[in-house]
Amino acid sequence: MNSIPSSEVLIIGAGPAGLMLANILGMYGRSVTVLEARDELIDYPRGVGLDDESLRTIQTVGLVDTVLPHTAPQHIMRLVNGSGKTIMINNPQTREFGWDRKHAFIQPEVDKALYAGLAQYPNINVHFGHLVEDVIEDAAGVTAIARVTNADGTETEHRFSAQYLVGCEGGKSPTRKRMGVSFEGDSPSTRWLVVDVDNDPLGTPNVFLGADPKRPYVSIGLPHAVRRWEFMLHDHEDESVVTSKEWVAEMLKDHVPDPHNLSYIRRRVFTHHGRVAGSFRKGRQLIAGDAAHLMPVWMGQGWNSGMRDATNLGWKLTSVLTGTAGEDILDTYTSERKDHAKAMVDLSMTLGSVIKITNPLAVAARDAASSVLNLFPSAKSYFSDMRFKPMPRYTAGVLADPTTQASGTAAAKLTSKLIPVKTANRKVSPVGVQFPQPRVNSQLDENLLLDDVIGNWWTVLVWGNDPKDVLPAHSIKALEALGAKLVALVPETQREWAQEHMSEDVLVLGDHTGAVKKWFDERPTPMIFLRPDRFVAGACLHQHGPATLQAILDSMGSAADHSPSKAQDSALAV
Structure with a gap:
C-alpha cells in the first residue's frame, strides 16, 4: 500500500467536468489530484454542442485559443418532418455573453485541450489507471483507496487524501452511490x-x-x-x-x-436518460457532471451542464479552502445548480417526445400546429432565438435580495416603490442571473471582452461613478478582504476624465459601443456585485450598497470580516 502526499481536492474522473474543475482550481492556486480509472482520455466523439456559457468559462481559464479550432460557431438547428419540410428553426443571434450562443465541437479534441491546460499548474496531478474502490471520510478530510494494475500484471493499492472529494465519474458514479442520494427521473427504453x-x-x-x-x-x-x-x-x-x-x-x-x-x-x-441527483453534496463529498445529472441529447446540454457545475463549484471550494467563506457555502452548489439541471432535463425530454412521435394523427397535429405558430413573428422568434431554453436563475444561494437586502435569497422582480425603480423599463431583477459580457476600452487596450479585463474573482461594477466615492470605508475594507476588484464603467467620452479623477486602484472601463449604458439604462441597479462565476450576487442603488454587500457576505458565511489578514492572503492566491 502506497500513500501519496495529500492535496486540497480529489477529483475522481478525467471527463469534461473533472478536467474543467481541475483547471479552475488550478487557476486559483489550489492543489488537486485527479484520479482516472481509464489509461487515457476517451477518444471517440460524444457531445457535439458547446454553448456560449461554456465558452465563457473556457475563456476564463485561458484555453479559448486552443479550443476554438475544434468548434464551429452559429450551429443552426432545423426540425424537419417526415416530408423533409422545416417546421422549426433554431438560430439564436445573440452574443450576450461574448460568444455565439451555439457551437458544434469535437469533444475528444476539446477534452484534450482541457487536459493539456492542466500542465501549467504545478499543484495539479493527474493519475490514469487508478480505479477508486473505496473512500474513507472523517472530520478532517477524505481518503480515496485506488487500485493500480502494474505492467507485470500485479496490483498495487494507493491511498490519496484531501479535504474534499468531487466525483465526476459519469452516470454510474460510485461517489453518488456512496453518498446515498437519490437519482430520480426516467430512462426511456427507446x-x-x-x-x-x-x-x-x-x-x-x-x-x-x-x-x-x-x-x-x-x-x-x-x-x-x-x-x-x-x-x-x-x-x-x-x-x-x-x-x-x-x-x-x-x-x-x-x-x-x-x-x-x-x-x-x-x-x-x-x-437516453433523464435523471437528477437529490443532492450534489454530502459532507466532504460532492458530485458534478453526469454523476449529478443525465440528460437526453436533444438540447446538447450534457457537456454544458457539466461546465456549469464546475464553474459554480470551483470558486466556492476555493473560498472555503482560503477562508473567505464558511463550509456551508458548498450547500449552495446544490440549491443553485439542481433546479436548472432538472429544467434542462425536462426540456430535453419534452423535445425528444416531440421528435419521436410515430402516431399519424399526432404527427399531423404537431406539423399543423408548427405551421400556424410560424405565421406569428413572436412565436417564430421564440424558437429561433432559443428563448425557450431556461437560463440559470438562482433564487437561493450566494445572493442578496435587490429590494429587501435579505441574505441568501433573491426575488426575480424588483418591488421597491422608489421612483428610480417604479419608472424603470425592466422590473426583472438581474440578481441570480449571469451578467453579460460586453466589449469595453481600458487605458491599456481597446475593444476587450469584459472578463479579460476584470479578472477571475469578485468584482464590483459601478456605472458612472467611483466605487470608493459611493461606498463607506468599512464596505471598502470588506471588499479588500474579499479580494474584490473595483471597477467604474463610464461612457467612452468620459474615460480619460475618469482615469484622472477617480481613485488610482479603481479600474476605469469605457463603454464605446453603448451596450453597457443601455443595460444600466433599463435597470435601476447601477451597482453590481459580480461573483467569480459571472453571476450577479447583488444589484442595487448606491445607498443600498453597504447593506447589499453585508447580505452577500452573510450568505457566504464569510470569514472576511473576522479574519481580514487571512482573507487578504487568500486574495493574493486568486
Whole structure:
C-alpha cells in the first residue's frame, strides 16, 4: 500500500467536468489530484454542442485559443418532418455573453485541450489507471483507496487524501452511490444508433432533427469534416445487427448518395436518460457532471451542464479552502445548480417526445400546429432565438435580495416603490442571473471582452461613478478582504476624465459601443456585485450598497470580516 502526499481536492474522473474543475482550481492556486480509472482520455466523439456559457468559462481559464479550432460557431438547428419540410428553426443571434450562443465541437479534441491546460499548474496531478474502490471520510478530510494494475500484471493499492472529494465519474458514479442520494427521473427504453464518419460525405453544416414517424433521425455536420447520424431503433432490432455496415448503409440510403463508401469512426447503440441527483453534496463529498445529472441529447446540454457545475463549484471550494467563506457555502452548489439541471432535463425530454412521435394523427397535429405558430413573428422568434431554453436563475444561494437586502435569497422582480425603480423599463431583477459580457476600452487596450479585463474573482461594477466615492470605508475594507476588484464603467467620452479623477486602484472601463449604458439604462441597479462565476450576487442603488454587500457576505458565511489578514492572503492566491 502506497500513500501519496495529500492535496486540497480529489477529483475522481478525467471527463469534461473533472478536467474543467481541475483547471479552475488550478487557476486559483489550489492543489488537486485527479484520479482516472481509464489509461487515457476517451477518444471517440460524444457531445457535439458547446454553448456560449461554456465558452465563457473556457475563456476564463485561458484555453479559448486552443479550443476554438475544434468548434464551429452559429450551429443552426432545423426540425424537419417526415416530408423533409422545416417546421422549426433554431438560430439564436445573440452574443450576450461574448460568444455565439451555439457551437458544434469535437469533444475528444476539446477534452484534450482541457487536459493539456492542466500542465501549467504545478499543484495539479493527474493519475490514469487508478480505479477508486473505496473512500474513507472523517472530520478532517477524505481518503480515496485506488487500485493500480502494474505492467507485470500485479496490483498495487494507493491511498490519496484531501479535504474534499468531487466525483465526476459519469452516470454510474460510485461517489453518488456512496453518498446515498437519490437519482430520480426516467430512462426511456427507446434505443438509438449513433454513427460517426470522417470525410463528411454531405458537407452541409448545422443540425437536422428528423421528426419522421417512420424512423426519427438526427443529422449533424461537425468540425473537422465529421458527420453524425442518429437513428431511433425499434424494439425488435438487435444491437449486433444494427451496428453492421450493411444495416447502417440501408439506413443511410436516403441521406447519402453512396452509403457503402464511408469512413466510420464508430457505430454504437445507446439509450437516453433523464435523471437528477437529490443532492450534489454530502459532507466532504460532492458530485458534478453526469454523476449529478443525465440528460437526453436533444438540447446538447450534457457537456454544458457539466461546465456549469464546475464553474459554480470551483470558486466556492476555493473560498472555503482560503477562508473567505464558511463550509456551508458548498450547500449552495446544490440549491443553485439542481433546479436548472432538472429544467434542462425536462426540456430535453419534452423535445425528444416531440421528435419521436410515430402516431399519424399526432404527427399531423404537431406539423399543423408548427405551421400556424410560424405565421406569428413572436412565436417564430421564440424558437429561433432559443428563448425557450431556461437560463440559470438562482433564487437561493450566494445572493442578496435587490429590494429587501435579505441574505441568501433573491426575488426575480424588483418591488421597491422608489421612483428610480417604479419608472424603470425592466422590473426583472438581474440578481441570480449571469451578467453579460460586453466589449469595453481600458487605458491599456481597446475593444476587450469584459472578463479579460476584470479578472477571475469578485468584482464590483459601478456605472458612472467611483466605487470608493459611493461606498463607506468599512464596505471598502470588506471588499479588500474579499479580494474584490473595483471597477467604474463610464461612457467612452468620459474615460480619460475618469482615469484622472477617480481613485488610482479603481479600474476605469469605457463603454464605446453603448451596450453597457443601455443595460444600466433599463435597470435601476447601477451597482453590481459580480461573483467569480459571472453571476450577479447583488444589484442595487448606491445607498443600498453597504447593506447589499453585508447580505452577500452573510450568505457566504464569510470569514472576511473576522479574519481580514487571512482573507487578504487568500486574495493574493486568486
